[in-house]
Every structure is written in C-alpha cells, then in structure tokens.
Amino acid sequence: MYQNDEVSKEVRSAFREAEKRYQQHWQQSFRYRKGRRQGSKLLAVPTDLSDVRDSRSPAQNFTKSITADGRPFLTLPSHPGFILLPEALGKSKQRELAKLALTQYPEPPANTNHTRQFGKLTGLWDAAQKGGPSAQKLLQKLRWCTLGPQFNWTERVYDWHAPYRPLPMELRDLAISLCASVSGSLPETVAASDWDPDVALINYYRSGDTLGGHKDDVEQDQAAPIVALSLGCSAIFLLGGQTKEEQPIAIRLHGGDVVIMAGPARMCYHGVPRVLGDDASSSDANPEDAEYVAFAEHVRSTRINISIRKAG
Ligand SMILES: O=C(O)CCC(=O)C(=O)O
Numbered sequence: 001m002y003q004n005d006e007v008s009k010e011v012r013s014a015f016r017e018a019e020k021r022y023q024q025h026w027q028q029s030f031r032y033r034k035g036r037r038q039g040s041k042l043l044a045v046p047t048d049l050s051d052v053r054d055s056r057s058p059a060q061n062f063t064k065s066i067t068a069d070g071r072p073f074l075t076l077p078s079h080p081g082f083i084l085l086p087e088a089l090g091k092s093k094q095r096e097l098a099k100l101a102l103t104q105y106p107e108p109p110a111n112t113n114h115t116r117q118f119g120k121l122t123g124l125w126d127a128a129q130k131g132g133p134s135a136q137k138l139l140q141k142l143r144w145c146t147l148g149p150q151f152n153w154t155e156r157v158y159d160w161h162a163p164y165r166p167l168p169m170e171l172r173d174l175a176i177s178l179c180a181s182v183s184g185s186l187p188e189t190v191a192a193s194d195w196d197p198d199v200a201l202i203n204y205y206r207s208g209d210t211l212g213g214h215k216d217d218v219e220q221d222q223a224a225p226i227v228a229l230s231l232g233c234s235a236i237f238l239l240g241g242q243t244k245e246e247q248p249i250a251i252r253l254h255g256g257d258v259v260i261m262a263g264p265a266r267m268c269y270h271g272v273p274r275v276l277g278d279d280a281s282s283s284d285a286n287p288e289d290a291e292y293v294a295f296a297e298h299v300r301s302t303r304i305n306i307s308i309r310k311a312g
C-alpha cells in the first residue's frame with residue numbers, strides 16, 4: 001500500500017500518463033472454495049476509450065477534406081502537417097502488403113530485430129508455416145524490419161555502406177502518390193513535390209506490444225513527409241506535441257488507414273500504447289483463397305505499420 005503512495009507522487013509527463021492510461025492492465029482474480037484460495041487468473045481490466053477519436057467515425061475534432069481524386073482525409077488544426085487518410089488502402093492492397101511484410105520484406109539483406117542474435121534469417125514465414133517451433137516463435141517475436149539502407153539503432157544513424165536492397169518500388173510509388181494526393185494541404189515549408197523516399201521501417205505489433213513515445217529525428221530533412229501505412233489490427237496512436245509535457249491526442253487507427261506526418265508534425269512526439277483486438281477490416285479472409293488464409297490468420301492478431309521515409 002505504501003508503494004502505491006510512492007507511485008502517485010511520482011511526476012509523470014502528460015504523454016507518459018496517456019500511455020499508461022491506454023495500455024492494457026491486468027488484475028489478478030482469485031477463486032475461493034469454502035473460504036480457501038483455489039487458484040487465480042489474470043483478468044483484463046477494461047480501458048476507457050471514450051476520449052479516443054476514431055478514424056472511422058471522425059465527427060469529433062477533425063477537419064474533413066477531400067483529395068483531388070475524391071477521397072476523404074482528416075487534419076487537426078492543432079497539428080499542422082498531420083494528415084490521416086481513413087481506409088486509403090483497399091482490401092486487396094492491404095492483403096498484398098501484409099503478405100509482403102511477412103514474407104519478402106524481412107528477408108536478407110534487410111535487418112530485423114532478430115539479426116543481432118541470429119544473423120540473417122531466410123525463409124522465416126515458410127519455416128513457421130511448416131511447423132518448425134523455433135521459426136514459429138521467431139515469427140511471433142518479429143518486431144521490426146528495415147528496408148533500404150540499414151538503420152543502426154545503437155548510433156541512431158542510417159548506414160549507407162552495409163549491403164542493402166533499395167526500398168521496394170511498390171512502397172515508393174504508393175507513398176509518393178498518397179503524399180501527392182494531399183500535397184495541397186501540407187504546410188508550405190514541406191517540399192512534397194520532389195519527395196523521393198528511400199527507406200521504410202516496418203513495426204510488427206502482437207497483442208501487448210507497444211511503441212513508446214518518440215520523435216523520428218534522424219532523417220536528414222526532418223520536415224520531409226513520413227507516410228505510415230497501417231495494416232491488420234487497429235491500435236491507439238498517441239499524437240503529442242513538441243514536448244512530452246503536452247497532452248497527446250488519442251486516435252484509433254484501423255487497418256487500411258494511412259498517416260502522413262510532415263513539417264511541424266514531424267517535431268511531435270507520437271507512439272502506440274495499445275494494439276486492439278480483431279476488427280472487421282482485418283478479418284475478411286476469403287476462404288476460397290487458400291494461400292491467403294494463413295496470412296489472414298496471422299494478421300488477425302497482428303498490426304503491421306510500414307513507415308516510408310526519405311533518409312538521405
Ligand atoms: O505504428 C505506428 O503507427 C507508428 C510507427 C512509428 O511511429 C514509427 O515507425 O516511427
């Protein structure tokens with residue numbers, strides 16, 4: 001009990017408070033029989049999501065606009081340079097990208113979170129599908145992968161000398177066209193028309209995984225757009241201000257949504273404190289498409305975010 005008193009005195013930033021608030025908390029529940037404790041289990045504590053703005057019912061607090069090609073997008077007057085395109089990726093595009101992100105993209109020479117410990121792993125998806133228990137475990141624990149020049153996490157720099165595969169053309173083209181579709185709504189300081197991305201970072205989130213509040217500040221031009229594609233499960237995305245003391249906005253992102261951060265929005269803390277369970281957009285596997293069923297099954301409990309950037 002004294003411990004709780006300590007915790008409540010600790011000064012946490014507004015961003016950290018929000019992360020805590022949206023993370024999944026668990027409570028131990030004991031089972032009694034004739035007054036004696038028989039066992040216990042962990043119960044998920046419900047999270048109050050009433051303050052979360054939802055990209056699929058954006059009535060509150062977003063400014064709604066339409067791209068030149070007729071698609072809706074949302075902005076926030078408080079965060080110039082932040083643009084949300086709900087359902088910007090069609091179902092088949094989502095399927096195609098999820099499949100690539102689980103099969104081809106993590107293949108060498110791309111680095112993943114497993115590279116340091118296990119070296120370059122080839123054929124992880126196929127090995128896991130064949131039932132190899134260690135491959136299945138490694139696939140469950142796949143957390144990130146870098147495309148284009150390798151990112152050195154210790155020194156926080158891009159390494160242009162180590163061997164790499166260029167950013168896949170389909171990601172480059174997709175990001176450029178998404179960015180072009182809203183370029184009129186980007187701050188004037190953002191050179192969107194000659195933006196040519198060269199790297200991508202893929203984050204894989206399973207239930208319970210989080211991405212702590214951060215700024216992406218190692219790219220050369222820190223006002224240049226980052227185009228982030230959400231696939232699979234929905235999640236709570238926190239968009240803060242330039243310091244962690246500012247109260248962040250919580251937004252529920254769904255599979256198929258695209259977020260663009262450019263100009264001043266690049267200076268804002270952001271993170272993902274919570275991956276939410278299955279939602280309609282991630283459970284539409286066509287049972288006739290036998291090959292896709294395995295991917296659908298995996299993506300049902302996974303969120304994948306591909307953020308496409310210009311590093312150099
Ligand atoms: O997963 C997301 O929505 C955000 C990812 C992100 O912030 C990053 O990769 O830098």
Ligand SMILES: [Fe+2]
Binds near residue numbers: 215
């Ligand atoms: Fe980020």
